[in-house]
Ligand SMILES: Cc1cc2nc3c(=O)[nH]c(=O)nc-3n(C[C@H](O)[C@H](O)[C@H](O)COP(=O)(O)OP(=O)(O)OC[C@H]3O[C@@H](n4cnc5c(N)ncnc54)[C@H](O)[C@@H]3O)c2cc1C
């Protein structure tokens with residue numbers, strides 16, 4: 001075996017790739033991990049809102065919408081992928097999310113595997129990513145053993161909202177979070193509970209992300225090699241087209257080829273699909289592993305909304321991403337269709353407010369708004385649609401996307417504002433106004449669905465083990481495999497699935 005030949009090559013070090021590398025490392029197999037980015041610089045500016053909001057760490061190329069307009073997406077290419085910036089809300093999908101569900105605007109398809117198939121891997125992933133939470137409060141959460149760590153408590157302002165909602169017979173809960181906070185002993189706590197977490201890298205490496213919790217431990221095994229600034233540009237196949245025989249990589253402007261018995265893509269749902277389309281050949285004229293024509297189709301990215309609750313009462317909360325609310329997840333009596341989930345967002349800083357108002361707006365106005373608001377993130381399911389797709393046009397990434405499920409999304413926004421209004425008097429004669437904003441196509445943080453898994457090679461790209469139906473040694477372990485997006489944050493399911501596929505690969509490698 002020559003130096004460029006490995007047992008396994010993994011491309012990408014985000015939630016999927018790093019988790020798989022961690023799972024395979026103890027096997028002693030020769031593993032190469034290829035990552036186009038570098039380690040994220042650790043510097044004081046990690047926590048500088050202006051620096052981060054101006055996009056100092058955004059290093060993805062422009063993508064394009066269906067009108068050909070460039071989109072500056074919130075994609076990050078670093079060791080750890082987008083988990084370096086995530087809020088760390090690590091949820092399990094709900095049991096019904098794996099079944100066919102009728103929405104007001106269409107159908108969310110059934111998965112070939114069910115909640116019970118993922119449950120043991122969810123448990124492992126929660127341990128691996130140090131999830132803090134409390135079971136039994138969220139009415140939609142599947143029944144399971146306790147979280148590995150106790151819930152992150154609310155600060156008083158959020159606690160008052162939490163109590164108010166409970167008094168109105170709602171069921172708010174503690175967000176399941178992957179931060180290394182020890183609430184009983186500050187001296188033992190890596191996390192200091194700061195106001196620059198969700199959307200920021202952690203200067204203290206106290207976020208349990210894919211870099212810190214999986215990639216760095218994996219490379220302590222001598223059989224695992226991590227190559228950074230190594231961008232995979234093409235996959236080569238054998239004459240039959242049935243095996244990947246070479247992974248072409250651009251390193252410092254030079255093309256190199258690496259070989260492996262097994263190749264696993266974990267580049268994020270958009271980039272993995274793009275690489276397959278780019279790797280078209282005589283045997284795979286429409287793109288590698290694309291005999292179904294489905295590679296890049298069914299692109300989903302969640303319908304995101306932000307409700308800004310602006311009040312006469314100051315909000316002094318430092319770390320406010322602690323509360324979740326799923327009472328409307330499956331709908332309500334006069335709207336028997338799923339609506340989605342709600343969670344508190346990380347702090348909105350004055351810099352963000354000032355960036356979205358006219359330039360002459362005095363700084364104190366931005367600061368007053370930032371100090372008097374509570375931002376909420378609303379997520380409605382994005383339904384799969386063949387015409388919502390990722391494609392490559394003149395070597396550029398295009399997202400052809402038309403929004404759906406608007407009725408449920410609008411209703412969720414309306415009902416959440418009504419729920420908040422119902423407790424206004426609770427918080428001592430405050431006056432509040434509510435501003436709702438829908439996020440645009442450039443919010444691709446929860447991208448998924450571009451290589452869905454299934455039993456039938458005609459209606460899916462990957463098989464039950466996330467192996468390409470058309471190519472024997474090619475796997476995909478990012479969120480590409482999702483048949484539906486659900487209305488829950490995706491990372492824990494990506495991590496759990498990587499552990500599940502890792503178990504299959506360990507058997508295959510034996
Ligand atoms: C601001 C923000 C907040 C978020 N908050 C949450 C949250 O609270 N909860 C949650 O569940 N999710 C959250 N997410 C989403 C979460 O980060 C993603 O779902 C998750 O990281 C996806 O994992 P992945 O492995 O599919 O891809 P990624 O994490 O994107 O990793 C892909 C990796 O592949 C590498 N790569 C890409 N192309 C190539 C190539 N050609 N060659 C080599 N390497 C390549 C990239 O550099 C990257 O390291 C958030 C995302 C953002 C941006």
Ligand code: SF4
Pocket residue numbers: 179180190191192193194195196197198200201202203204205206207319
């Ligand atoms: S809240 Fe904790 S984990 Fe998050 S950025 Fe601050 S110190 Fe890091």
